[in-house]
Amino acid sequence: MADQECIFCAMVAGKIQPAAKVYEDGEYLAFLDINPRNPGHTIVITKKHYEVVLDMPEKEAGKLFELVKRLSVSVKNGTQADGISILQNNYRASGQAVPHIHFHVIPRFNSEGPPALETILSVKRMPEDVLKKIAESIKSGGGSEPKHEKPKETKKKDLFEDF
Numbered sequence: 001m002a003d004q005e006c007i008f009c010a011m012v013a014g015k016i017q018p019a020a021k022v023y024e025d026g027e028y029l030a031f032l033d034i035n036p037r038n039p040g041h042t043i044v045i046t047k048k049h050y051e052v053v054l055d056m057p058e059k060e061a062g063k064l065f066e067l068v069k070r071l072s073v074s075v076k077n078g079t080q081a082d083g084i085s086i087l088q089n090n091y092r093a094s095g096q097a098v099p100h101i102h103f104h105v106i107p108r109f110n111s112e113g114p115p116a117l118e119t120i121l122s123v124k125r126m127p128e129d130v131l132k133k134i135a136e137s138i139k140s141g142g143g144s145e146p147k148h149e150k151p152k153e154t155k156k157k158d159l160f161e162d163f
């Protein structure tokens with residue numbers, strides 16, 4: 001079901017045109033980001049509206065990633081990039097700007113920096129007993145078709161306060 005307010009659903013419906021389409025079939029659309037981090041920065045979306053990857057049936061998420069993988073080869077070859085970053089954010093806390101599932105496929109070049117997301121998010125060192133508690137909590141968090149609650153936009157809490 002298309003979301004009336006969703007800019008990506010509007011693209012799928014043909015109400016607005018992406019500047020440059022890279023790929024389209026019955027289920028997927030890929031186009032160049034209008035705010036490219038590098039030349040060839042490509043957005044890959046499902047035509048069906050899902051807000052986040054957590055909402056997708058696993059089989060559909062797998063199929064989407066097959067396309068992302070294939071387009072990553074095209075983007076790398078087409079831009080003669082030295083590397084490819086594949087980014088996928090879920091919910092505002094992660095930096096998701098458009099609430100419709102999308103992957104970023106970003107060509108990367110040896111001449112640029114910083115090289116990885118890990119250099120933007122600072123390291124948060126914690127003792128082993130805390131790591132074990134976090135791992136236990138993740139293991140009990142459900143697996144295939146997990147139920148999850150939408151984060152409340154106003155909720156603020158310290159990292160790891162539950163652990």
Ligand SMILES: [Zn+2]
Binds near residue numbers: 002003007048050099
């Ligand atoms: Zn949408």
